[in-house]
Amino acid sequence: MILNKKTKFLKTLEFFPELSLFLALIILSGCGSENPTQQVKPPAEAVPVVPDRSAPVVNVSQVTEETRQTYQWYCTQCHGEKGHGNGVNAPHLVVPPRDHTKASYLETRSDEQLFEAIKLGGLAVGRAPCMPAWGNTFEDKTIHSLVSYIRELCDCEAL
Numbered sequence: 133m134i135l136n137k138k139t140k141f142l143k144t145l146e147f148f149p150e151l152s153l154f155l156a157l158i159i160l161s162g163c164g165s166e167n168p169t170q171q172v173k174p175p176a177e178a179v180p181v182v183p184d185r186s187a188p189v190v191n192v193s194q195v196t197e198e199t200r201q202t203y204q205w206y207c208t209q210c211h212g213e214k215g216h217g218n219g220v221n222a223p224h225l226v227v228p229p230r231d232h233t234k235a236s237y238l239e240t241r242s243d244e245q246l247f248e249a250i251k252l253g254g255l256a257v258g259r260a261p262c263m264p265a266w267g268n269t270f271e272d273k274t275i276h277s278l279v280s281y282i283r284e285l286c287d288c289e290a291l
C-alpha cells in the first residue's frame with residue numbers, strides 16, 4: 133500500500149515538474165539558516181545596553197490618569213470623590229474614613245506607613261478594619277502611585 137502511494141506520488145511529479153520545484157522550494161526554505169523567528173527580532177534588542185545616565189529614572193509612584201481613575205473607582209465610596217472622607221459609605225462606618233486632604237494628620241504619616249495601610253489594610257497597621265487591604269487587588273506600583281495621589285490631595289509631605 134505504502135509503496136503504491138509513493139509511486140503514485142512520484143508519477144504525479146513526473147507530470148507536474150513545476151510541483152516538484154515548488155516542493156523543493158518549500159523544503160529548502162524550511163531548512164534555511166535564517167530562522168524566521170529571528171527575523172522579527174524587536175529592534176530594542178539591537179540597542180546596546182549602556183545605561184543612559186541622562187535618562188530620567190522612572191518614577192514608579194507617579195500619579196497618572198489611571199491613578200486618579202483607580203481612586204475614583206475603589207476609594208471614593210468611603211473617602212469621597214475629592215478625598216474629604218465623606219463618601220456614600222462614610223455614615224455607615226464605625227470609624228470615619230480618613231480625610232485625605234487633612235495635611236495636619238497626613239504629615240505625621242510616612243509614605244511607607246500609607247503604603248502599608250493601603251496594601252495590608254487598616255487592621256494590619258493598627259487602624260480600623262473597615263479600611264480594606266488592597267494588596268491582592270493592586271500591584272505595588274499602583275499602591276505607590278495612590279500614596280502619591282494622597283500626597284497631592286493633602287498637598288503635604290511626611291515631616
Ligand code: HEC
Nearest residue numbers: 206207210227228229230246249250254259260262263278
Ligand atoms: C470600605 C471603606 C473604605 C474604602 C473602600 C477605602 N478605605 Fe481607606 N480608610 C477607610 C477607613 C474607615 C479608614 C480609617 C481607618 C482608621 O483611621 O482607623 C481609612 C484609612 C485610610 C488611610 C489612612 C491610614 C492611616 O494611616 O491612618 C489611607 C491612606 C487609605 N485609607 C487609603 C485608601 C485607598 C487608597 C483606598 C482605595 C484603594 C481606600 N482607602 C479605600 C475606609 C475605606
